[in-house]
Amino acid sequence: DVKVTQSSRYLVKRTGEKVFLECVQDMDHENMFWYRQDPGLGLRLIYFSYDVKMKEKGDIPEGYSVSREKKERFSLILESASTNQTSMYLCASSLSWGGNSNYGYTFGSGTRLTVV
Amino acid sequence: AQTVTQSQPEMSVQEAETVTLSCTYDTSESNYYLFWYKQPPSRQMILVIRQEAYKQQNATENRFSVNFQKAAKSFSLKISDSQLGDTAMYFCAFMNGANSKLTFGKGITLSVRP
Numbered sequence: 282d283v284k285v286t287q288s289s290r291y292l293v294k295r296t297g298e299k300v301f302l303e304c305v306q307d308m309d310h311e312n313m314f315w316y317r318q319d320p321g322l323g324l325r326l327i328y329f330s331y332d333v334k335m336k337e338k339g340d341i342p343e344g345y346s347v348s349r350e351k352k353e354r355f356s357l358i359l360e361s362a363s364t365n366q367t368s369m370y371l372c373a374s375s376l377s378w379g380g381n382s383n384y385g386y387t388f389g390s391g392t393r394l395t396v397v
Numbered sequence: 398a399q400t401v402t403q404s405q406p407e408m409s410v411q412e413a414e415t416v417t418l419s420c421t422y423d424t425s426e427s428n429y430y431l432f433w434y435k436q437p438p439s440r441q442m443i444l445v446i447r448q449e450a451y452k453q454q455n456a457t458e459n460r461f462s463v464n465f466q467k468a469a470k471s472f473s474l475k476i477s478d479s480q481l482g483d484t485a486m487y488f489c490a491f492m493n494g495a496n497s498k499l500t501f502g503k504g505i506t507l508s509v510r511p
Contacts, residue, residue: 312497314499316501321406321503322503323401323403323488323501323502323503323504324488324501325501326498326499326500329498339498369440371442373442373499375497384447385430385432385434385444385447385490385492385499386442386499388441388442390439390440390441391440391441
């Protein structure tokens with residue numbers, strides 16, 4: 282069964298810590314995405330990547346960075362965690378632009394991050 | 398930029414009845430795709446149904462169907478014969494055919510009552 286795996290289901294970090302959220306997909310997808318999900322706000326795109334070592338800012342990139350050294354792995358980095366980054370983080374992947382990518386994304390099961 | 402609006406935050410339906418979840422969107426694009434995703438308490442996002450904008454025929458997947466009104470930019474989801482397992486958050490989403498980025502609505506929480 283193909284899947285997107287997020288390394289942690291729950292995470293608690295302290296303010297100011299550097300936080301890494303890891304995401305791995307086994308579907309050989311070119312595109313990978315990081316969203317954050319907050320009540321009443323839906324899912325908002327933080328960063329995405331359409332190839333190894335490539336990254337593009339989404340709608341809310343401030344306070345975040347990403348790394349994609351291998352095709353299957355896309356990491357979200359909180360350089361200095363703050364309490365307003367407490368949220369659910371969802372990773373997703375899809376095939377390359379156009380064509381089959383229009384069949385939507387495959388999502389991980391989310392990481393609920395609490396920053397105290 | 399595209400926007401997706403789900404104006405109802407919550408709905409409730411009796412088991413075995415039919416419920417319709419509304420969604421509107423705004424875009425100047427002609428090539429796009431629309432989706433409904435389901436997120437149960439397990440948090441796993443599951444694709445429910447997909448509609449291509451260039452197709453006039455409404456998509457159907459078993460008990461799930463859409464009413465796609467392109468001129469009105471409306472994309473509602475109808476769930477027939479509601480089941481307890483349909484209890485979840487439902488998100489409407491828009492994909493620009495040119496760049497394949499998904500834009501989501503704020504979601505609606507659906508509760509199915511036994």
